Amino acid sequence: MMTDEVEDLSFPNAVISRVISDAIEDNITVSKDAKASIQRAAMAFILYTSVTANRFATESKRKTVNVQDIFKALQTNGFDMIIEPLQTTLEQYQSEMKKKKDLLKTAKIQDSSSTVTDTADEKEEHVDKDSSNTDIQMNESKTFEIDNELDTIDEKHDG
Template sequence: MAERPEDLNLPNAIIARIVKESLPDGVAVSKDAKLAISKAASVFVLYATSCANNYAMKAKRKTLNAQDVISAMDDMEFSRLIQPMEECLQAYRKEQKGKKEAAESRKKAREAEGGEDNDDGEDEKEEEVNGEEDTANKDGSGD
């Protein structure tokens, strides 16, 4: 847990960027307004986390998952956020799946390129081992 209340604040640069991107051009936001938005966002995140944690605890889990957060939004009476959150979650999962598949295909391609060389080397080693075994059996010392 945080040692000081200030440690729980969201970064000011992030808050400023979100505020700027969500308002039309030419709208100015005072420093006090940015501070108030930052505090409100921090409180919201902490409360949402606490509510989501309650769901995880009821399920006897220590790890919060996406469904815990979505259920917390409903408890907090932010049900209008649930559909956009689920859509974002699906998009995120799809993106992660695509990244994982791309990484696996790159790995397989690297293994195929490097695997051809390794297969030849392994065959030579097997032939050497088999050759030694054959020699041992011919000498009679392998019995």
């Protein structure tokens, strides 16, 4: 039964093709069989690493595999050479996610303060409606800027 489950696991062909094309020269073609072999090797690597990492989590009396378990599994399985680049990539990812979180937090704070300001302005008898519209336009513009910044962070991470 486990064999059937393992055979059912696979990456989408487009992902495999993209990884292969990024890794080799443009003038080289890769056969279907070679792509299938790479896909099986990638799945075997992931399963082998996952099982080893799970063992480390279990030995530590945890039910959740953490990043340190993965790095320890890679080292145990003889993949020391990829640990440092993975740590660098992880740090970059965490930094980008922190920036994204901070931008969202800033946007929420700005929206909250805008709502408080708008409510206070509405209570005043002499509200200039044109300036209220300007405030709304500025808030929409800031939201647009933050959305663009988040899109840029996502593109860097995905690319």
